Every structure is written in C-alpha cells, then in structure tokens.
Amino acid sequence: MQDALNEIEGVKAELNFAAGTLILEIQESSMEEFVIKRILQLEPEVQIVSTEEATEEENEEGRGRELIKKITLSGFFFVTGLIIDYYFFPGVRNAGAVTSGFWIVFFPYLVAYIISGHDVLEGAVKGIRRLDFFSENFLMSIATIGAFLIGEFPEAAGVMLFFKVGEYFEDRAVGHSRRSIKSLLKIRADYANLYRDGESIQVSPRDVKVGDIILIKPGERVPLDGEVIQGETTADTSALTGESVPRRLGVGDTVLSGMVNQGGVILVRVSRAYEQSTVSRILELVERAASEKAQTERFITRFSRVYTPVVVSLAIAMAVLPPLLYHTKLFIPLFSHVQTYQEWIYRSLVFLVISCPCALVLSIPVAFFGGIGAASRRGVLFKGANHLEAFRKVHTVVFDKTGTLTEGVFKVVDIKPFNGFTSDELLRLAALSEAHSNHPIAKSILDAYGGSIDEGSIQSYEEIPSYGVRVIADGREIVAGNDRILHLDENNIQHDNCVTEGTVVHVALDKRYAGYIVLSDVIREDAAKT
Incomplete structure (x- = not known):
C-alpha cells in the first residue's frame, strides 16, 4: 500500500x-x-481517521482475543482431523475421493484450514488483482492448496494453523512493546481550562488558540506551551527533562506542555498551538521512531524483492526438472528410484513453505521494535531502529544522574549544625519551616524528622521564589533555603561556609545561622556501581 x-x-x-x-x-x-x-x-478493511480524531487507545486486546478464538477453533478441527485420519480411517487419503472415508477425513482439515487461513487466501486474491504474484500470502496459498491437491491434508491445515499461532505471538510482542513505549510518555493532558471573563471552561487542548489564557490548578498537567502571567508555583519537569527537582515558576517564566503543576494556581498565556507544543512534538517523535529504519531493515526490504522471485523460480524448477531429467536416458543413472511429478511437486511445495519470505521480512522489524520496547520498559527511549543499531558501536556512555541512575527521590544524608545548635534542633527547625510546603525537598526533610509538627505554632509562612521560605513560629523567625537566602538584604545572616554545591538547605533562627542539611538522590537498586 x-x-x-x-x-x-x-x-x-x-x-x-x-x-x-x-x-x-x-x-x-x-x-x-x-x-x-x-x-x-x-485494503477495504482499513480504518481511516484524521490526526485530530486519533486516540492513544488501540483495540489490541480485541484483536488478540479474535486470534485466540481462531486458533482454538482451527486447532480443534485440526486435532479432530488427525484423530479421524490416523485412528479411524488410516490410509484412506491414498484411496482417493471415491470413498466416503476420504471426505470424512477431508472435511475437518478443510474447516481448520479455512478458519485459520481465510485472510491469507483473501490477501493472495487481492495480490493477484494487483498483479503481485510474489507476496507471502500468494506463496502460502499456492503451497497449501497444492498440499491439498496431492492429498497432504495435515500439512496444508497445519501450515495455516501454525502461521496463525506465529502471528498471534508476533502481535503480542509488538503490542507489548508499543504499550511500553507509550506508557513511558503518558504526558499528554486530556483537557485545558480555558480562562475567560473570570471563569474557566474545560475544553480540548486542540481547541485552544495562541494568545488564549488557560488556568492550571495544582496537580494538573500543563496542556500547552505558554508564559505565566499570574501566580507562582513549582512544576515537576521530570517527564520532559528527567530532573527530579521541581522548577519554580513565576510571572514571565515559560511553561511547557507535559509539566505537572505542584504548587499554586497559575494563569498562562498560550504561545504555541497544540500541534506545535512540546508534548505533541515528543509524541510525534515516538510515533515516527519505528519508521526510521535501520540499515539492516533497508537491506532486508531490498533483498526480499529479489529473494521471492528466485524462490518461486527454484520451486517451479524443483517440481518440473527431476521428472523430466529422469525420462532422459543420459540422466537415468543419476537417480536411485523412479522420479514422479507427485513426489517432486510435494517437495517443491515444502520448499515454498519453508522459504516463505514473511518470516524473513518481518523478523528484522519485529526484533528492532521488540528491542525498543524492552528498552522503554527500563526507562530508555530509542528514537528509532537506526539509533538502536548504532548503539552496538558505542564504547562510552555518559549518563544524566538524576532520575536515570537515581530514583529521583531525595533523602537527608548529612546534618551540619553550627553556633551551638544540635543536629536534632537543626532538623526540627527545618521541618517546622517546611511544614506548609509541598516541595519534594520539604517532604524529604519532614520524613527525616519523623516527629509531629505543631502547625498551630506557625503564625506566618512566606515562600520566596528561587530562595526558600521565611516562617514565624512561636514568635521567632526561621529562614530556610539555599545559600542565596542568607545573603538577602533583609537577612544578611553571618555564616562562615557558603555551601552551594549539591542539594543543601541552610537554616537560620532569628538571623542566627543554625547550620545546613545535605540531601541526596537515592541510587537505583539496579544501577551498576563502579
């Protein structure tokens, strides 16, 4: 097509x-x-949909059930035929169609053949109409119909049945890989909150135009690219960047579709249409990944165009030449027994079946796609088969640590108190300051503290974007955040060590430096250690 x-x-x-x-x-x-x-x-059975109407859901389970149903029914009649053939009417196939036993044996094999192979036969007929005489459907049809004609019913029905079994396992492998790849990128928002006249309406992201304003609530996925025009928040960008540390967003900052809003409500002016948004381009990349054929795939495609006619020619020669040569006096001494057309036609049909190019042509794409799917289940996305094939030449790999070699989950690994504070006091002050925050670092500190927090003692809570938080608890001021918060004009907290490397939370009580807490990402259990 x-x-x-x-x-x-x-x-x-x-x-x-x-x-x-x-x-x-x-x-x-x-x-x-x-x-x-x-x-x-x-192809009359093809379903045609526009990209706007296309959905992520596929009817793979339905197709799998249909294949199992065909295999089960065909297998039942095939086994029934074998039992009748070899236990009740042994040898009747050689007697010819004049006996009733012949038709009793023939019928279950024929039913099994039609159930499992009708689509192959239909494909062969369509190929003939297009003058395509070298498709796998055509070769399979010739081989199996020929087997029926020479009385080899089990071979004819068995070939179609086992071909259908192979098709089922192939579909399962491809479907499993496809689902693995798509589950890796479940980053598309189902709706957008279009904001007009002080109210929001849920609409499809496709219906939002450039310049429209959308409202994004905490916990919602960003549906479209744009610029924050009101509000402040933190956003989880791990689906796009792999970075587990949330990004702080404020007025004027750019947001990308696929991010998850973790903090407050924000208003965003859309800067790109849905088709041009970050998430759409990523999903398009995934959809086209398998279309980027590897060099091996391209070779197999070219090879099959030559291979199939050669196989057909050899099969014809195999069926005709030995009997002809046997009847030529010069070649009679080369044969040990009488050479009949029936014997060599049967051999040529066997040759056609085992030489059918469908396995050759499909095995390479399935192998590559299965490899892409297996990698995706482990969190690695290959852009196409050509990239997977090139990977065998790689001798050095450079990893992004966060979320790749690590879990993307922070854990307190060190507590450094100063100015007479103890480790427990420092951790309690940090936990108290982070009690109202939904930031992952705050959650890690609260988990490390483990005790209960009296939130009623907190008189005020102020989040300072890109710096940290300022809290008034029991009449005392607690400041917690990165090193920059200690250098703010209103703070100017004296401290001897400006620790800025890694993930560090500095804490001060009433402008007196209490120390800092070091957090680190948790290494994945399956990450190799060197």
Whole structure:
C-alpha cells in the first residue's frame, strides 16, 4: 500500500510499524477523497481517521482475543482431523475421493484450514488483482492448496494453523512493546481550562488558540506551551527533562506542555498551538521512531524483492526438472528410484513453505521494535531502529544522574549544625519551616524528622521564589533555603561556609545561622556501581 500511494504525485505515505498506521501527507486537500478511495481499493478493511480524531487507545486486546478464538477453533478441527485420519480411517487419503472415508477425513482439515487461513487466501486474491504474484500470502496459498491437491491434508491445515499461532505471538510482542513505549510518555493532558471573563471552561487542548489564557490548578498537567502571567508555583519537569527537582515558576517564566503543576494556581498565556507544543512534538517523535529504519531493515526490504522471485523460480524448477531429467536416458543413472511429478511437486511445495519470505521480512522489524520496547520498559527511549543499531558501536556512555541512575527521590544524608545548635534542633527547625510546603525537598526533610509538627505554632509562612521560605513560629523567625537566602538584604545572616554545591538547605533562627542539611538522590537498586 505504501508503495502504491507514493506513486501518486503530491502524496507521501509512511508506514508506521510501531503504531500499525499509515501516515499520509497530501499536498492538496482536493486529492484527499481520491487517495481515500485508492486506499479502500487496496485494503477495504482499513480504518481511516484524521490526526485530530486519533486516540492513544488501540483495540489490541480485541484483536488478540479474535486470534485466540481462531486458533482454538482451527486447532480443534485440526486435532479432530488427525484423530479421524490416523485412528479411524488410516490410509484412506491414498484411496482417493471415491470413498466416503476420504471426505470424512477431508472435511475437518478443510474447516481448520479455512478458519485459520481465510485472510491469507483473501490477501493472495487481492495480490493477484494487483498483479503481485510474489507476496507471502500468494506463496502460502499456492503451497497449501497444492498440499491439498496431492492429498497432504495435515500439512496444508497445519501450515495455516501454525502461521496463525506465529502471528498471534508476533502481535503480542509488538503490542507489548508499543504499550511500553507509550506508557513511558503518558504526558499528554486530556483537557485545558480555558480562562475567560473570570471563569474557566474545560475544553480540548486542540481547541485552544495562541494568545488564549488557560488556568492550571495544582496537580494538573500543563496542556500547552505558554508564559505565566499570574501566580507562582513549582512544576515537576521530570517527564520532559528527567530532573527530579521541581522548577519554580513565576510571572514571565515559560511553561511547557507535559509539566505537572505542584504548587499554586497559575494563569498562562498560550504561545504555541497544540500541534506545535512540546508534548505533541515528543509524541510525534515516538510515533515516527519505528519508521526510521535501520540499515539492516533497508537491506532486508531490498533483498526480499529479489529473494521471492528466485524462490518461486527454484520451486517451479524443483517440481518440473527431476521428472523430466529422469525420462532422459543420459540422466537415468543419476537417480536411485523412479522420479514422479507427485513426489517432486510435494517437495517443491515444502520448499515454498519453508522459504516463505514473511518470516524473513518481518523478523528484522519485529526484533528492532521488540528491542525498543524492552528498552522503554527500563526507562530508555530509542528514537528509532537506526539509533538502536548504532548503539552496538558505542564504547562510552555518559549518563544524566538524576532520575536515570537515581530514583529521583531525595533523602537527608548529612546534618551540619553550627553556633551551638544540635543536629536534632537543626532538623526540627527545618521541618517546622517546611511544614506548609509541598516541595519534594520539604517532604524529604519532614520524613527525616519523623516527629509531629505543631502547625498551630506557625503564625506566618512566606515562600520566596528561587530562595526558600521565611516562617514565624512561636514568635521567632526561621529562614530556610539555599545559600542565596542568607545573603538577602533583609537577612544578611553571618555564616562562615557558603555551601552551594549539591542539594543543601541552610537554616537560620532569628538571623542566627543554625547550620545546613545535605540531601541526596537515592541510587537505583539496579544501577551498576563502579
């Protein structure tokens, strides 16, 4: 289908093996109807949807159940045929169609063959209409129908049945990999809160235009790229950057679709349409990943165009030449027994079945896609098969630590008190100052403290973006944050050590430096240690 559509001027067709779709780019909208008719001529069962209507959900489970149903029914009739053939009417197939036993044996094999192989036969007929005589469907059909004609019913039905079993396992492998890849990037927001006249309305992100204002509540995923025009918050950017430390956002800062709002309510002016947003471009990259064929895949595709005609030619020669040569006096001494057409036609049919190129042509894409899926289950996303193939030449790997070699979860690893404060006092002051914060670092400090916090003792709480927090508790001022908060004009807290490397929380009580707390990310259990 891809080749046939690419022959149409102004049409670009791209087969996406990963998504099981064919993506079309049509230069002129007036050609759409013609292209759709052409597609339905080639494959009447194809479902055509626009990108706006496309969803992430696929009917993979339904297809899997349908395949299992076909395999079960076909297998039942196939086993029934074997039992009748070898236990009740042994040898009746050699007696010919004149006996009733022949048809009793033939019927269950035929039913098994039709149930498991009707789609292969339909594909062969469609190929013949397109003058495509070298497809795997055509070769399978010739081989199995020929097996029926020479009385080898179990071989004919068995080939179709086991082909369907192989198709089921192939679908399972591809579907599992596809789901693994998509689960890695579940970053698309289902709705956007369009803000107009002081009210918000839930709409599809596709319906929001550049310049519109959207409202994003705590816990919601950012649906579109834009600029903060009101409010302050922290955002989880790990889905986009892998960075586990939330980013503080304020008026004038850029937000990207796929981030998760963790703090307050913000208003954002949209700067890019949905189709051009960060999340859409990432998802498009994933969808097109399997279309980037590796060099091995491209070679197999070219090779199969030569391989298939050669196999058919050899099969024909195998069926015809030995009997002909046997009847030539010059070659009779080369044969040990009488050479019949039935014997060599059977051998040529076997040769056709075992040489069918479908396994050869499909095995390489399935192997690459399975590799991409296996990597995605471990948190690694390859942009395409060509990148996966190139990976075998890599001799040095440089990792981003946070969220890759580590869990992306902070843990208190060191407490350094100063000016007479104890470690327990320092940790309690830090926990008290972070009691109203939903920042992951605050949660880590509260977890490390472990005790109960009397939130009623907190008279005021002020969050200073990009610095830290200032709290009044029991009439005393607690300041906690990075080193910069100690240097603010209103603070100017005296301290001897400006620790800025790593994740450090400095604490001061009534402008007296109490010390600092060091936090570190937790190393993944499966990360190799060197």
